[in-house]
Amino acid sequence: MTLKSKKLRDSAKGQECQVRIPGICNHNPETVVLAHVGKSSGMAQKSDDIHATFACFDCHDALDKRQNNDFFIPEEIELFAWHGVQRTQKIWLEMGLIEVVK
Template sequence: MTARLIGMGKIKTYRNQKIRDSARGKECLMKLPGCCGGTESTIWSHYRGEAGGKGMSLKADDLCGAYACTHCDAIYDGQKMIPNGIERVDVWLAWHNAHIQSIVILHADGVLK
């Protein structure tokens, strides 16, 4: 758990290489307009909010992530424009839904116990 959530001094952010590596070969779960839909560019997309441990140039904890292709992740991160026809809230909702699905997959694959 991060320091921001428990109100303590700075503690180490949770990292798990198995979680990050598990994205290889997985399907993008965000599926925003323009998503390639394949598995070759899927990464572990980290949450952008403070509640997940993000801040001061730190990525969120590895538990706070989702399977997303580089296209969808770039939209979520703000590196690409939001596609026409959707709003920022739709992007965040897509990420949060992908997060829940990703956690279920991590558990089913035995990465999380």
């Protein structure tokens, strides 16, 4: 893991969940971690840290399919996750952890 990846992962501590799945999110910043999103996410494989979002314990479980849910189809969960990635990247831009090269 590079120093930049460590900074991205560490930045999740104390953040608000950016996935925010209704009826699932626990809204507890103390449980937020950097959750990887995409076809290679899940317990067995990890995608790169830029394709990740701040997720509470319960939303993270829903993303990794460790929690059964009767509310949403997988495509809806994936959409919540990608919206979380967008919000997380905006936070990282504001924190100076990533930048857009002009």
